[in-house]
Amino acid sequence: MGKGTTVLEVGDDGVAVITLINPPVNSLSFDVLLSLKENYEQAQQRDDVKAIVVTGSGNKFSGGFDITAFGGLQSGKMEQPKKGLISIEIITDTLEAARKPSVAAIDGLALGGGLEVAMACHARISTATAQLGLPELQLGIIPGFGGTQRLPRLVGLTKALEMILMSKPVKGNEAHSLGLVDAIVPSNELVNTARRWALDIVECRRPWVASLYKADKLEPLGDAREILKFARAQARKQAPNLKHPLVCIDVIEEGIVSGPRAGLWKEAEAFQGLLQSETCKSLVHIFFAQRGTSKIPGITDQGLVPRRINKVAILGGGLMGSGIATALILSNYPVVLKEVNEKFLEAGIGRVKANLQSRVKRGNMTQEKLEKTLSLLKGVLDYESLRDVDMVIEAVIENVSLKQQIFVDLEKYCAPHCILASNTSTIDLNLIGEKTMSKDRIIGAHFFSPAHVMPLLEIVRTQKTSPQVIVDLLDVGKRIKKTPVVVGNCTGFAVNRMFFPYTQAALLLVERGSDLYQIDRAITKFGMPMGPFRLVDLVGFGVALATGIQFVENFPERSYKSMLISLMQEDKRLGESTRKGFYVYDNKRKASPDPEIKKYIEKARSISGVSVDPKLMKLSEKDIVEMMFFPVVNEACRVLDEGIAVKASDLDIAAVMGMGFPPYRGGIIFWADSLGSKYICSRLEEWSKMYGQFFKPCAYLLERAAKGAPLSAPLEQAKSRL
Numbered sequence: 001m002g003k004g005t006t007v008l009e010v011g012d013d014g015v016a017v018i019t020l021i022n023p024p025v026n027s028l029s030f031d032v033l034l035s036l037k038e039n040y041e042q043a044q045q046r047d048d049v050k051a052i053v054v055t056g057s058g059n060k061f062s063g064g065f066d067i068t069a070f071g072g073l074q075s076g077k078m079e080q081p082k083k084g085l086i087s088i089e090i091i092t093d094t095l096e097a098a099r100k101p102s103v104a105a106i107d108g109l110a111l112g113g114g115l116e117v118a119m120a121c122h123a124r125i126s127t128a129t130a131q132l133g134l135p136e137l138q139l140g141i142i143p144g145f146g147g148t149q150r151l152p153r154l155v156g157l158t159k160a161l162e163m164i165l166m167s168k169p170v171k172g173n174e175a176h177s178l179g180l181v182d183a184i185v186p187s188n189e190l191v192n193t194a195r196r197w198a199l200d201i202v203e204c205r206r207p208w209v210a211s212l213y214k215a216d217k218l219e220p221l222g223d224a225r226e227i228l229k230f231a232r233a234q235a236r237k238q239a240p241n242l243k244h245p246l247v248c249i250d251v252i253e254e255g256i257v258s259g260p261r262a263g264l265w266k267e268a269e270a271f272q273g274l275l276q277s278e279t280c281k282s283l284v285h286i287f288f289a290q291r292g293t294s295k296i297p298g299i300t301d302q303g304l305v306p307r308r309i310n311k312v313a314i315l316g317g318g319l320m321g322s323g324i325a326t327a328l329i330l331s332n333y334p335v336v337l338k339e340v341n342e343k344f345l346e347a348g349i350g351r352v353k354a355n356l357q358s359r360v361k362r363g364n365m366t367q368e369k370l371e372k373t374l375s376l377l378k379g380v381l382d383y384e385s386l387r388d389v390d391m392v393i394e395a396v397i398e399n400v401s402l403k404q405q406i407f408v409d410l411e412k413y414c415a416p417h418c419i420l421a422s423n424t425s426t427i428d429l430n431l432i433g434e435k436t437m438s439k440d441r442i443i444g445a446h447f448f449s450p451a452h453v454m455p456l457l458e459i460v461r462t463q464k465t466s467p468q469v470i471v472d473l474l475d476v477g478k479r480i481k482k483t484p485v486v487v488g489n490c491t492g493f494a495v496n497r498m499f500f501p502y503t504q505a506a507l508l509l510v511e512r513g514s515d516l517y518q519i520d521r522a523i524t525k526f527g528m529p530m531g532p533f534r535l536v537d538l539v540g541f542g543v544a545l546a547t548g549i550q551f552v553e554n555f556p557e558r559s560y561k562s563m564l565i566s567l568m569q570e571d572k573r574l575g576e577s578t579r580k581g582f583y584v585y586d587n588k589r590k591a592s593p594d595p596e597i598k599k600y601i602e603k604a605r606s607i608s609g610v611s612v613d614p615k616l617m618k619l620s621e622k623d624i625v626e627m628m629f630f631p632v633v634n635e636a637c638r639v640l641d642e643g644i645a646v647k648a649s650d651l652d653i654a655a656v657m658g659m660g661f662p663p664y665r666g667g668i669i670f671w672a673d674s675l676g677s678k679y680i681c682s683r684l685e686e687w688s689k690m691y692g693q694f695f696k697p698c699a700y701l702l703e704r705a706a707k708g709a710p711l712s713a714p715l716e717q718a719k720s721r722l
């Protein structure tokens with residue numbers, strides 16, 4: 001059976017309506033594209049057809065080219081169509097060059113190839129809320145159905161570059177003011193308006209525009225060159241490791257300098273090349289991995305319906321609590337914020353206000369909306385006000401006995417159905433709930449700071465957490481626009497388990513002679529937002545030490561015990577907040593290296609009893625990256641082996657969204673598999689001989705390496721490769 005189709009219906013008015021049908025988003029599979037071509041040709045031939053309307057089924061135009069086909073095209077299982085077949089033969093020479101005019105009727109979304117089909121029509125009618133955009137760069141490719149040529153001609157070069165390079169869609173209303181669509185109508189009038197518009201074109205009451213040859217919106221060549229030069233500089237600065245944004249700019253330039261037809265050919269060539277790139281493979285993996293995190297075998301396939309959460313309570317108005325409260329009220333959840341005294345409560349509410357105010361300052365929220373959002377927040381000091389909430393999220397300091405007492409109290413005051421969640425980032429949930437009888441409704445809701453900004457939500461289930469409670473929290477996560485990763489219960493869960501060896505590797509290397517600023521530079525160049533030392537400065541030494549202790553206590557055999565951070569803390573160097581950490585900070589928070597650090601390193605080195613290793617003093621960037629990240633891979637393997645994560649791709653998302661691992665490398669395990677389990681294992685073995693247990697490969701990694709199996713393959717599959 002084919003994948004999707006189009007349907008042609010001819011009305012008495014002489015308009016042929018062609019509907020794209022490929023749920024859920026009417027993606028453009030080859031079947032859909034070939035069927036679209038056939039129906040266009042039929043409409044051309046039929047005497048009873050005067051004009052054409054293209055629309056999508058289920059109130060959606062189209063989400064673009066079928067991303068599920070990428071894998072087949074990349075592996076060679078599916079044949080690449082000949083160059084230009086779709087963008088030139090179908091979209092340009094069949095759709096745009098047709099002898100009968102066509103109008104796109106856009107509801108819901110027109111993204112990527114979807115918008116490119118719409119731009120080849122001779123006019124576009126849209127609803128106000130539809131999303132229109134070319135987000136291809138997010139997938140490591142460029143628009144490949146003529147978008148690089150038509151969008152600049154419809155909206156001007158500057159706006160087109162912004163939309164394409166930032167993968168930023170616009171809503172119908174904005175698209176209208178930009179000239180991308182010709183009229184905005186309500187959804188129920190969409191197709192009829194488009195029909196009339198198409199007939200008006202036939203009768204010359206409306207212009208018949210072929211976007212590819214429109215030139216009035218294009219800037220003069222000299223100006224265009226300047227704009228492109230600026231865009232190139234920005235792209236190089238923002239994503240120095242990525243080539244495809246620069247390729248995209250070259251392709252756009254070709255169309256402006258040599259004409260749109262030449263631009264189309266260059267686009268087709270570049271598209272085919274980029275489709276095979278590692279960047280594209282990695283980003284497509286991330287696309288599906290991200291959607292896969294909310295599919296949990298045994299939980300989300302049981303037909304459970306999420307219960308309605310009407311009101312949420314947050315315990316603790318510190319940095320985390322106030323961030324979580326902000327995230328919730330921003331998605332219209334009424335929130336009760338509980339603190340222990342007036343002073344803390346006021347400070348907590350103040351933080352939420354400040355979070356919202358920064359949105360107003362940046363122009364992302366009106367003052368009126370701020371007031372309305374803030375009215376959803378109520379501060380309280382007692383447990384009485386928690387009687388009618390459906391979920392509590394505890395976000396107090398990381399202190400086991402305090403948390404245990406809180407959960408006992410919650411059990412007393414909250415309704416029996418109320419979900420009892422903890423935002424702990426490291427502590428075992430069984431310990432937190434030890435003194436309660438409510439173990440089935442205890443769950444971890446681990447947010448990342450700042451909680452109203454960071455996209456990840458680590459959902460921690462214990463053996464006893466009921467599937468219903470997991471489904472409920474998944475639903476809340478979706479409503480507050482977080483990507484969930486559901487993990488099992490242990491010290492540090494998935495993200496901090498991976499973070500720990502990362503920080504430890506950095507400390508081990510500097511104690512043995514590597515330059516800490518060089519480590520930070522190499523790691524930033526690899527694609528992390530900042531290096532490990534700059535990061536510790538940012539989160540603060542207090543947090544780093546508190547989490548560190550949890551790990552050293554729980555995993556002593558593989559912890560590298562360094563006193564470096566403690567020694568600096570004794571001298572009140574606590575990171576950026578004190579203007580001194582591994583770096584020194586000026587008034588503008590600009591970080592500069594500090595020669596004084598040597599002193600602390602030497603002291604820490606003598607406490608650890610290690611000596612400088614000349615090899616580690618002159619590590620290459622590649623070696624730094626591997627010595628920093630292979631221990632992370634090793635820990636990720638343990639997390640998989642212990643069943644803490646259900647699938648490898650969940651850890652890829654956890655690394656990308658929780659640690660800042662570059663998405664264009666596909667996440668931690670995907671990246672590791674690109675290097676091979678054998679190679680990683682052999683390097684770790686080599687280092688463990690020289691530098692100790694910290695690097696020792698775990699059983700899972702050893703087993704995979706021995707079989708030459710990828711780390712991401714499910715256990716049975718890896719075994720069956722024998």
Ligand SMILES: C[C@H](O)CC(=O)SCCNC(=O)CCNC(=O)[C@H](O)C(C)(C)COP(=O)(O)OP(=O)(O)OC[C@H]1O[C@@H](n2cnc3c(N)ncnc32)[C@H](O)[C@@H]1OP(=O)(O)O
Nearest residue numbers: 025027063064065066067068111112113135143144145291
């Ligand atoms: C040649 C061309 O220039 C190349 C292209 O067109 S490349 C494609 C460009 N298009 C895109 O990048 C859009 C990608 N999709 C999205 O951003 C979002 O899915 C969306 C905004 C369309 C919908 O978002 P949302 O409502 O949150 O639903 P979401 O869960 O993401 O998607 C629903 C389902 O549609 C699938 N889907 C979405 N877009 C798809 C596409 N283009 N192809 C195939 N499947 C797609 C998702 O994988 C998901 O499947 P699942 O239910 O099995 O997990």
